[in-house]
Amino acid sequence: MKKLKNIVKKHRSKLLALHIYISLFFVPLALMYKITGIVCIFGYFGGVDRQVVVLDELQRTYLQGFDFPLGIQSKPSQRESARVQILTLLAQSQNINQNLAIPFNTQIKDSRDKNSFILGGINHSIEITKSNPNEIIIYRNDFLANLMALHFNRAGFWFGVLSFCFVVFMGITYITGLLMCDFKRNGKKYTLTMLLGFVISATLGVYGLA
Numbered sequence: 001m002k003k004l005k006n007i008v009k010k011h012r013s014k015l016l017a018l019h020i021y022i023s024l025f026f027v028p029l030a031l032m033y034k035i036t037g038i039v040c041i042f043g044y045f046g047g048v049d050r051q052v053v054v055l056d057e058l059q060r061t062y063l064q065g066f067d068f069p070l071g072i073q074s075k076p077s078q079r080e081s082a083r084v085q086i087l088t089l090l091a092q093s094q095n096i097n098q099n100l101a102i103p104f105n106t107q108i109k110d111s112r113d114k115n116s117f118i119l120g121g122i123n124h125s126i127e128i129t130k131s132n133p134n135e136i137i138i139y140r141n142d143f144l145a146n147l148m149a150l151h152f153n154r155a156g157f158w159f160g161v162l163s164f165c166f167v168v169f170m171g172i173t174y175i176t177g178l179l180m181c182d183f184k185r186n187g188k189k190y191t192l193t194m195l196l197g198f199v200i201s202a203t204l205g206v207y208g209l210a
Helices: 002-010 013-024 027-041 057-059 076-093 143-153 157-180 183-209
Strands: 048-054 109-110 115-118 123-128 137-143
Touching: 002 183, 013 157, 027 143, 027 157, 057 076, 076 115, 076 123, 115 183, 137 183
Parallel strands: none
Antiparallel strands: 048 137, 109 115, 115 123, 123 137
């Protein structure tokens, strides 16, 4: 223990610098998780604008032969064929209806029930039935809904990596913070404070789950 104290004392300035820079780097993520966490407590998860657009006769011509099996996972070649047709429809329809904008993400996948294709990402997506569609459904998340998607790690692999690093390095900042505390002078106060926090958190958690 004495050896650890000597090491901490020797490298105190480095630990402080590490603590500060890690904390500053992750300020945006910390704010995001705080905002979404507070909103979750009140049971609000953001809004999604859903708009149904009925296709006219000309627009349906861009989807000739758009007839894929319902209820089963589509093949990659089928998804690519559907993707090309949907993008053609959107490109030709933007001048008629500005809501038919092409999503930034143009990846396509099956819906959960396997009866529709979904083109786009979390923020903006388009759903269209697999068999002889006469309408498309446009989904747009508001700002808070996008933040909630980030909170629940629905923003892709790399943001998931960043979030994992945030959790790990937040733990490191707690450790470096504790190492820099003067436990020799205020050890009892610090220990009692941590124990009090643990007891209150555990008690309220168990009571809430009962």
